[in-house]
Amino acid sequence: MSEMNQERFEDLKDAYVLDALPEEERRSFEDYLAAHPERQAEVDELGAVAGLLAFSPHEQEPSPTLRARVMEVVEAEAEPRHAQRRSLWSSIADFLSVRSLAFGAAAVLLIGLLSWNLLLQGQMQDLQGQVRDEQAQVQELQGQVQDAQAQRQVQQSQTIELAGSWADQGAEAEVASINENRVILVADNMPSVPDEKTCQIWVIKGDVPEPSGLFQPDGNMTATPITNSIEEADAVAVTVEPAGGSDQPTSDPVLLAEL
């Protein structure tokens, strides 16, 4: 393998950011980079371009069991972390209890300093908490403004009502185009579906249904982006599918709108 130099660095940097260098070349490239830190920013910038590929795959819904599996481990590990913090305080208490009286005064002083420190930290955290609360309120207000704007846009936009068996049972659903690029399905009063099922939106062109979004009715109003263009579509439908969605509908539509 030829020696790494500026010319070779230029030749290999694209493959490096795509993770496409054989192991030995990669190590050699990284050694060169470590010796020339002024090139790091250039590599980071190129790496950001390569990293965009991660955003491109078609959306797939993970199953609810994945979340359950991950959270089971996380919650099990979260508890020992709290326990570790508790045992640290226990150790300090033990340490203080077995020292001789000769260290008593020093311990009292230490506790005093610690308490003062904790008091100051507590005050600081309270202030930080207040700042966070204020920020949250600002965000909430911004959210309300955005909601109001979105609602106004929806009101100004075209809406198409969906019919079908669920509508007969009292469900209300509309396809709303907020602008030429954003189309959402707004649904309310939908029947609940079991955890292992999900509602899937289909944009139908000719006889071809295209999977166009998933949502889980939760008793509240939901707004779900329709991920395929409805321009030149013949209909929009909703079916109940296995969790994670299907490539093709496996049941009859519960809601349908002809466009």
Place this chain on the structure above:
Amino acid sequence: MADRGREYLVLADEDLISLVENGDADAFATLYDRHSRAAFSLAYRMMGERQASEDLAQDAFLKVWRNAASYRAERGSVRTWILSIVHNRGIDQLRSHASRRRTQDKIEASAPRSQPSEAFAETWRNSQRDQVREALNTLPSEQLKILELAYFSGYTHVEISELLSLPLGTVKGRMRLGLKKIRTHFESRGAAVPR
């Protein structure tokens, strides 16, 4: 607990990561709910089947939980960081099973592909994902194929050269042109490359 979960919904990813670093499972759950779909989609694109993709996504999210302190905001967004973990671990797994996949990929690589147009045909404009797809849609299929074989399938440039029976210089050139074209796509619209 549920109230805290609701409060976390308004926090930025960077704030949640700080809480996760301190062992806050609710903050982690909020991050998971925000990014699990993107992470799983990437995993599925790399592994090609559901169970392996879920295993990869689980592995990556547990790394997020255990190594939240290693997140560096200056290197990019939390979402990009999570996706990079999925990608790196995916590449490791693909390379450890490389021999099993080689034959199948060789067949796919030599067959006429409908994937680029099918995969990136939709023109969405209102999100980062849409912009990226739009940029990828502008690439000639031979450049896109090489980027995909490297990024999603874990092949080195030498392996791609063998797989497609192309000179190594051509493979490197297409990688360079493909990445350059993506960057130019964003710059021509006055937008920075999302990080």
